[in-house]
Every structure is written in C-alpha cells, then in structure tokens.
Amino acid sequence: MSDQSTNSVAFVAEGTIPPSPPPARETGAVKWLRENLFSNIPNSILTIVSLYVIFLVLKNTMPWMLNGVWTTSSLAQCREVLNGETGACFSVLTERWNQLLYGFKYPVDEYWRPNLALLFMIVAAAPVLFFDLPRKLLIFTAIYPFLAYWLIWGGTIFVPLIALLGFVVAGMVFQTFSKGSFAIGFFGAVIAAFVVWLGGGALIPESASENAFLSSVPSRDLGGFMLNLMLGATCVSLSLPIGIVLALGRQSDMPLIKWVCVIFIEFVRGVPLITLLFVASVMLSYFFPPESTVDLFLRVVIMITMFASAYIAEVIRGGLAALPKGQYEAADSIGLAYPQAMRLIILPQALKISIPGIVNVAVGLFKDTTLVSVISMFDLVGMIRGPILASTEWNGVYWELLGFAALLFFIVCYGISQYSQWLERRLATDHR
C-alpha cells in the first residue's frame, strides 16, 4: 500500500519555493501612505485638507521669514532694504537683543554676571534633575541661591554669606537636637537661624555695599527674559517646600492647622494671579512696617510664591491620597514617629507620583511670570510692549518681537515638559 502511494506521486518538490515579493501596494512608503493617510474616503479628505492648511501656513510665513532682514537699525531702514517686498525685520532682535534679555537698565558692563548665574544655575539644577550625577554636586546646589543673589544684585558679599550661615547653623542645631524630638530640633533651628541673621545683619556696616567687589544693582533695573527666568526659578523652588508643608497640613488631624491650610489653599486657588499681583503692587506695602521699603521684585516674589505653593500643595495632596493606606499603616506599625514616617516612607513615594503635576505647575507658573508686565515690570513681554514698540525706530514690528517671545517660552516650556515625560518613564518602577 505504502509503496503504491509513493509511486503514484508524480512530482515531489525538492526545496521550498522562494517567497515572492509582496505586492507593491502592500510594502514601503505606499503601504504606509495607504494605511495612514488614505485608508478611506473621509480620511483622504482630512489628509488633503491638512495638506492644504500646512501649505497655506508655509506659503504665508516662509517668504516673510526667508526674506528677513537682520542688519538694519530701524524699521524705516528695514523697509527701505526690503523695497516693498514681503520680509521680516529681524534686525529688531539683533538691535535690541540685550534689552530683550536683560531689560533696559541693567548695566551693560555687568551682563557677564547674569550669564554666569544662568550657567551656574544649569550646573546647580543638574544633580536635582538627573539622579545619575554624583551626589556631591548637591553641595553646589545648596550654595547656588546665595551665589546667584550675589552675582545678580551685587553689593557686599556679607549679606548672602550671613543668610547662608543662618541656614548652616540652623541645620547643625537641627541635626543635634532632632534626635531627641523633631519638634525641639525644628523650633531650635528656627530660633538659631533668626539669631544668626539678626546678629549678622547688625554687624554689616551700612557702607559695605559702596566699594564692594561687584557693584550693586537695584532690583528695579532687572528686566527682560532674565526677569522671567529669575521669577520662575525663585518662585518654583521656594514654593516646593511650602507646598509640601501645606499639603501635609491639609491632611493633618489637628483641626486648627488643617483649616488654616485649607483656607489658604482654597483662597489662593480661587483668585486669578493678576489680583495677587495687584496686591503686590498696590496693597502689600500697607502691611509692612511704615518705615520699611520692600522693593517690588520681592513683593512680587512673595505673591507668586504663595500662588504657586497653593497649586503645588494640591498636586502633592493628590500624590499623598494616591498612596495605598497600607503604607501609612506599615510606617505606624514599625513604630516610626510622624516626621520619620513622612520623611522615610510617605513623602518619597508621594513626591514621585506628583512629579508630573509639579512640573505642570512649574511650566504654568513660568508662563504666568509674563503677567508681571501688567503691573509695569519690564519682563520680556513688558519690554516688547513698552520700551521697544514705543520707540520711534521700531514702532510697528509686532510679529518679529512677539514671535521671538513665543519662541523663547516655547523652547523652555517644551523642554521642561519633555524632561518630565522622560522622568516619568525613568521613575516607573511598576513593571507594566
């Protein structure tokens, strides 16, 4: 039987047939186009409409951008060079570059100081942003705020030094006493810091700023994009610890503390930033001692920090609420006190969950620093709307300037949000 059946087979293939190439419409670019752009009729219509929109945008902007003029000193000259053709007058950017970045009053010879401060900021921020860097760099981060203050405002070095000293002494007092009780350590540290600041402040002679190594620059001379960056960086970094405290306070069992935090957070979140800036510009000085003069920059920093800390507190509260209850109970059951449980168990996890939200708040806050132009501070938008567009040379160059401002903000904000996404992937420890 078996013999017969093998004999009856007339042909047996000796090898496999080589695979034939797929049809042309199912491979490469054609397939991709068919699947992604022209899969059905509505899709094709959408594609064509989108292409038309892109074409319109490019058609209207490309000649203007490519034909841009970079080297004239006024709008009239620029129009002369263009001779009736479409083209941008980017020369306003090169001409007013320093004003856009530093404001119009910061002394020209001292531009290296904010530049250096910005460079140092990148170095100081690096160990916070990227965990792989050596932890020792954090020492520089801790010194940075005082260094940056000294670089940008100049004047005597003793002011930032004593401020730093206050923090160092407070830290040492806390280290010594917090082993007994967190509360004693904490209050001791606060008192020690104040003693150092008051004592040190009394020691600095009045005339110290006059012949200092770096000439002193008053804060009303700050401006331009530098002001946006400074406000953003200062307020975000100040509001982070305050936000953590507020979030913990809102979760507290102590009714008084809880309600103080709730009222503060809900009040600040309920009003627009503009009204808080109005408070800073017209109202806050009524609340300081009569003889004191607190400059506008500091008042604005206070109000924006309040604003940001309320939002950060809500983000962190979300993180705290997202932790499983077992974590709190586990911390209690191994006998950790509240500060220990928070520092070692709860906050590291809660903050990790809150990172995307915190970054969102930071980006939003950085964008909102443009609002200070409404209370006549000359940040980037204030510079554009005020001194530059009002000048006789450049009256009427809207698009170049506004486009430049938009581009600067886009680069920074988009960069931060990309970093946040990278961090989220990096910190994702649940293996999904």
Next chain:
Amino acid sequence: MTTTTDPHKESFRLSMLIYDTRYRSLTFQAITAVVLALCIWYLGNNLIQNLRAAGLNIAFDFLGDPSGYDINQRLVEYDSQSTHARAALVGLLNTVLVAFLACVTATIFGVIAGVLRLSNNWLVSKLMAGYVEIFRNIPVLIWIIIIFTIMTAVLPGPRAFRGDDPAASMLFSSFAFTNRGVYIPMPWFENGIFASPTMNWLLVLAGFALSWFVAHRINHWATVKQEATGIRPKTLLPLLATWLVPFLVLMLIMGLSWETPELKGFNFRGGIKIGGPLIALWFALSIYTGAFIAENVRAGIQAISKGQTEAAAALGLRPRRVMNLVVLPQALRVIIPPLISQYLNITKNSSLAIAVGYADITATLGGITLNQTGRAIESVLLLMLFYLTASLLISLGMNAYNASVKLKER
C-alpha cells in the same frame, strides 16, 4: 494570689506637652494659634499705622460716587455719570460674557482637537499634536496680545470700506471686519408683543423652555413604550416639530428682521458691534484653553479600556451605540472634572483683559476705579471676593456633578 496592679499613675510633667501624643497635638495647635495671632496682629497693626500715616481709612462709600469714565463694551446701561458700583457691575457682566463665550468655543476646539489627535490619519494626528504643544507652551498673555495685534494691525479700518472701489468689502454685505471691531447684523422684531426688546427675547427663551419640556416628555414616553413593547416609536419628526414650530411661529408673529451694519460717516452704524478686545480675549482664551481641553479629552477616551469597546461589540451593539452607550458615559466621567477646572481657569484668565483694554471687572474695578479713587485695599478685596465667589460656585457645580456620576460601590 492575684495582685491587682493599679495602672501606673503618671503625674503631668511639662515635657509631656512635646513627648506625649495625647497632648502634643494640642501643643502644636496652641503654638500655631499664637503665631497666627501674632502675625495677624503685626500685619493689622502695620496696616492701621500706614493708613493713618497716609490719611486713609477703609470705607466702601466711594462705590456710590460718579465714576467719570466711559466703557465701550457694555451689556447694561452705563455712562460716565453712573456710579463706580455700576461700573463694577458692567465689568462683572463683561467678565461673565467673555468667560461664557470662551468656555463654549474652547470646549468645541478642545473636543475636535482631542478626537482628531486620536485619528488613524497620521498627518491629522501630528497636526493636532502640534496645535496642542504650540498653544500649551506659550503664555496666554502672548496669545492675547498676538490676536489683538491681528485685530488692530491687520484688519482694515472703516475707511477702507468706503468709495466705489473699496479696498475691503463686507462679507455677504452684512458682516464687517474692521480694526475697531467686528460688526454683525442684529435681529430685531418689527411688531413685538411687548414694547421692550428684552421682554420679546425672554418670550423667545420661554418658547424654547416649553419646547425643551415637551421634547423631554416625548423622549420619556418613547422610553416607557420601548420598555413595555420592545419597540421604540419613531420620534424624530415630533421632536423636530416641537423644537421648530413654536420658534418659527413666534418669529412670524413678531416679524423678525435683521438690522445690518452700514458705513455712515467715519464708522459703521447699526448691527451689533463686537469690540476688538473682546474678540482677541475670547479667541485667545478659547484656542489656548482648547489645547488643554484637547489633552483632557484624549486622556478620557484613552482611559476607557479596549475591552469595553470589544465587549459592547460582542453584545452586538452597532458602533454608534457602542460610542453612545458604553464609551462616552465612562469617558465623560474622566473628562468632565478637568474640563470644569479648565472653565475655572478661563474665568480666572479672563482677568488678563486688562492687557488689551477689555472692560472686565479687573479693568474697571481693579484698574480705573482703583486708580481714580486710590481705594486700593477696598477695590482689590472686592475683586478677590468676586473671583472667589465665582470659583466656589463653579466648584460646587463640579462637586454636585462628581457626586451624581460617582460609581456606586459597596
């Protein structure tokens, strides 16, 4: 031989205030109360001293004085002889107006962009991603200024519409886009039932309310019928009639006609004028917030697991019903809370009106009134009170909604 040991009687020691958990929270709260009271006393004392030095007091009677300034964009009667309170009311209504308009359009932009971003079409989804990223990452103030600049610097002046061969012409000869604002036709009634136009419009509104009620009843009847017999009666025609007939009848009786804007002298007359600042603010807020809403919508739709759609399809539901009955109700639960907080943001961001000179409450009460009367504290307090009330109302609405859609669990 059991000896009962009394619980160790501990006398109160001072250190227990810090170390004993029974008293510690009281200690902390007492410290907080003292610090708080000291802060309030210190700030209040400074305030009193500063006010005394400046010869001021806190009083709200300035609200009754004539304001002495004019407001272009207004919804209620107002002139420069009106009081500051009236000016604040005009501003308040303007805030509500622009916030409402922007909420509506931002939702439309956001939903379209959010859905299209999930499209299978690569180009469209990338285009929408570009829209979202560009608008989210640039401050809204810059967008407001850019759009205001388009309004004032690009659109032609009324002068350009003049002459036999004008440089600009009106759209459908009834819409005029000028750098002073957009003029659109105004509907009015030739023989209204009431003398005042407002009453006539209220009548139209009442007609709509009636239609809504009847339509609701029809739907209810259809559902009852469907549950009884399994067949849903056709309701399309009755519903259409319910919505259209009362409206059309009212319009016919009252003689609806349109007053088109016309160029007279140096400017357009007639029709409704929508000022440039309003349009700039409205459009900028909607397109900026639309980008955020688009992300919320996308997240909401993506939050519904694929199994839900597949399960519904396995039950034999058609795609439209899958969307209506299974996906949307669940997605809305995720979308609506952030959507409402975006509405809150729109309301708060509308205070940027001051940058383009739109007379919202920040510009009237917190701007001109404050500068004219010098009543900084009172004005800013009233301003904050208004925004706080508005946000509280919106959050109350949100909480009510959240409670109503909450998953009913054990």
